[in-house]
Amino acid sequence: MESDNNIPVISVKExxxxxxxxxxxxxxxxxxxxxxxxxxxxPSGCGKTVLMKHMIALERPTSGSVYFKDHRIDNLSQxxxxxxxxxxxxLFQGGALFDSLTVFENIIxxxxxxxxxxNFKEIEELVKSKLALVGLDGFQTQYPANLSGGQKxxxxxxxxxxxxxxxxxxxxxxxxxxxxxxxxxxxxxxxLQRELSVTSIVVTHDMNSAFKIADRILMLHxxxxxxxxxxxxxxxxxxxxxxxxxxxxxxEAELAALRQAGTRTRT
Amino acid sequence: xIESIGRNTIxxxxxxxxxxxxxxRTVATSCASLLQPKTYPLIWLQMYNIxxxxxxxxxxxxxxxxxxxxxxxYDQLHSMGLEERMGLLINISVVKELGPVLVAVMLAGRVxxxxxxxxxxxxxxxxxxxxxxxxxxxxxxxVAPRVIACLLLTPVLIVYADMLGxxxxxxxxxxxxxxxxxxxxxxxxxxxxxxDIGVGLTKGxxxxxxxxxxxxxxxxxxxxxxxxxxxxxxEAFVASFIAILAINYTFVVVAKAIYDTFWIGESLL
Numbered sequence: 004m005e006s007d008n009n010i011p012v013i014s015v016k017e018x019x020x021x022x023x024x025x026x027x028x029x030x031x032x033x034x035x036x037x038x039x040x041x042x043x044x045x046p047s048g049c050g051k052t053v054l055m056k057h058m059i060a061l062e063r064p065t066s067g068s069v070y071f072k073d074h075r076i077d078n079l080s081q082x083x084x085x086x087x088x089x090x091x092x093x094l095f096q097g098g099a100l101f102d103s104l105t106v107f108e109n110i111i112x113x114x115x116x117x118x119x120x121x122n123f124k125e126i127e128e129l130v131k132s133k134l135a136l137v138g139l140d141g142f143q144t145q146y147p148a149n150l151s152g153g154q155k156x157x158x159x160x161x162x163x164x165x166x167x168x169x170x171x172x173x174x175x176x177x178x179x180x181x182x183x184x185x186x187x188x189x190x191x192x193x194x195l196q197r198e199l200s201v202t203s204i205v206v207t208h209d210m211n212s213a214f215k216i217a218d219r220i221l222m223l224h225x226x227x228x229x230x231x232x233x234x235x236x237x238x239x240x241x242x243x244x245x246x247x248x249x250x251x252x253x254x255e256a257e258l259a260a261l262r263q264a265g266t267r268t269r270t
Numbered sequence: 271x272i273e274s275i276g277r278n279t280i281x282x283x284x285x286x287x288x289x290x291x292x293x294x295r296t297v298a299t300s301c302a303s304l305l306q307p308k309t310y311p312l313i314w315l316q317m318y319n320i321x322x323x324x325x326x327x328x329x330x331x332x333x334x335x336x337x338x339x340x341x342x343x344y345d346q347l348h349s350m351g352l353e354e355r356m357g358l359l360i361n362i363s364v365v366k367e368l369g370p371v372l373v374a375v376m377l378a379g380r381v382x383x384x385x386x387x388x389x390x391x392x393x394x395x396x397x398x399x400x401x402x403x404x405x406x407x408x409x410x411x412x413v414a415p416r417v418i419a420c421l422l423l424t425p426v427l428i429v430y431a432d433m434l435g436x437x438x439x440x441x442x443x444x445x446x447x448x449x450x451x452x453x454x455x456x457x458x459x460x461x462x463x464x465x466d467i468g469v470g471l472t473k474g475x476x477x478x479x480x481x482x483x484x485x486x487x488x489x490x491x492x493x494x495x496x497x498x499x500x501x502x503x504x505e506a507f508v509a510s511f512i513a514i515l516a517i518n519y520t521f522v523v524v525a526k527a528i529y530d531t532f533w534i535g536e537s538l539l
Contacts, residue, residue, distance in 0.1 A: 056399075059403055061399050061402055061403060081402075081407045081409075082407070084405070085405040085406070085407070086405070087405075088402075088403060088404065088405035089405050091403065093399075093400070093403040093404075095396045095399065095400055095403075096396065097395055097396060099395055099396040099397045099399065099400035100397075100400075101392075101397055101400070102397075112404065113404040113405070116404060116405060116406045116411075117405065119308075
């Protein structure tokens with residue numbers, strides 16, 4: 004067990020990703036420690052989500068490699084990945100619930116894909132417990148269209164943890180939610196971390212959320228990691244780009260550009 | 271200008287290559303799915319959506335084709351005193367060409383469009399990525415059942431269209447224009463061979479597979495937003511339509527060559 008704890012759960016080495024001629028990730032290397040919550044922050048469109056999708060091989064690198072424990076995963080086929088992916092839960096930005104299925108069917112989807120369901124009573128209990136964990140027990144027969152944005156995310160989270168994953172990837176879990184609902188999600192992430200001792204990776208640009216939940220924060224800027232450390236380290240980071248981002252203030256150059264641009268758009 | 275020609279050419283070749291790979295994966299996965307009873311419920315569901323729900327529209331199409339052929343053909347044949355042979359003309363056109371092709375075009379619109387829109391929306395809302403992230407091959411879960419259902423049911427739908435086309439022709443010819451019923455059917459039975467019906471139905475497998483594969487491919491590679499989904503649907507329909515025409519042409523050439531090799535072609539009239 005000792006040695007198992009030492010190897011990083013996910014390890015990304017020299018990852019480069021291009022979409023056409025656009026360089027999105029430029030030689031990223033990180034190790035994700037077991038049982039910790041890592042937040043990846045950075046401005047919209049800087050490649051945070053792309054980086055996270057590489058960790059579950061939903062995106063394939065242009066060059067570089069990705070490891071889950073000791074297994075290289077970026078070059079595996081769909082079939083070979085199926086087993087590895089059972090260790091993951093992925094919470095998509097919009098929830099990505101299947102809208103033709105009910106909440107219950109959505110949550111049993113990953114279970115059904117892995118094994119044949121024999122004992123329905125047991126599955127019902129399981130779904131009930133997962134929904135209770137996110138505070139939505141009783142919504143089993145609803146369709147996703149009838150749920151609010153926050154409820155969708157919570158159901159999606161229940162689906163992501165249906166197989167008791169070792170790693171949970173959260174793609175902007177609090178985006179588009181009001182402050183109160185955001186905090187419910189933050190508390191849920193912390194709760195899952197405590198109760199299931201999972202390794203979490205959270206992509207976010209919500210700094211309150213990042214400071215609250217993360218053991219380690221990485222900041223991504225123009226395809227590179229420009230800051231890496233715990234919340235205090237990031238708070239007192241000397242780099243002006245980091246400071247601007249975490250405080251949410253616009254730099255002088257952008258302000259000048261804004262002042263110069265007219266208030267009316269030409270039509 | 272040269273740059274744009276080059277870019278478009280590269281884009282086209284890329285597209286063809288990606289579609290080729292997608293099709294190869296679809297064929298392999300579909301064959302595998304057919305051997306796994308676990309996937310049958312998914313196929314049944316798609317068969318209902320694609321096949322059963324299309325029966326009505328396909329029958330209406332067939333009936334009108336038969337009736338219109340009879341109306342258009344009657345005067346010409348009547349002036350030569352050949353109206354009794356109209357049954358042959360209508361039935362062979364319907365069974366060999368018009369039935370299969372019009373059913374395919376109908377399905378390209380009704381089924382192909384729906385497939386692209388459905389999968390395109392799933393793609394944009396990351397539902398396809400979600401399927402993949404849960405360790406399920408999206409081609410196996412989403413594409414294979416649709417392609418299998420469409421492939422197996424297009425010939426069946428062609429049978430419906432043929433049947434109504436024949437009845438439509440009969441209605442116009444025999445009931446409206448008072449052609450001798452026995453002669454009408456005799457000439458038809460003499461001229462329309464099992465081969466003709468077989469060729470028409472066999473086309474259906476290829477049309478069905480092409481429509482579903484193109485529809486799914488366009489859905490999987492759809493760009494973001496309502497406009498992206500709309501554009502993907504348009505492209506899917508146009509591509510399916512061209513594919514239907516191309517497959518039909520190839521099929522006619524090949525079928526004719528086979529027929530001429532084994533049987534001596536005789537004039538129909």
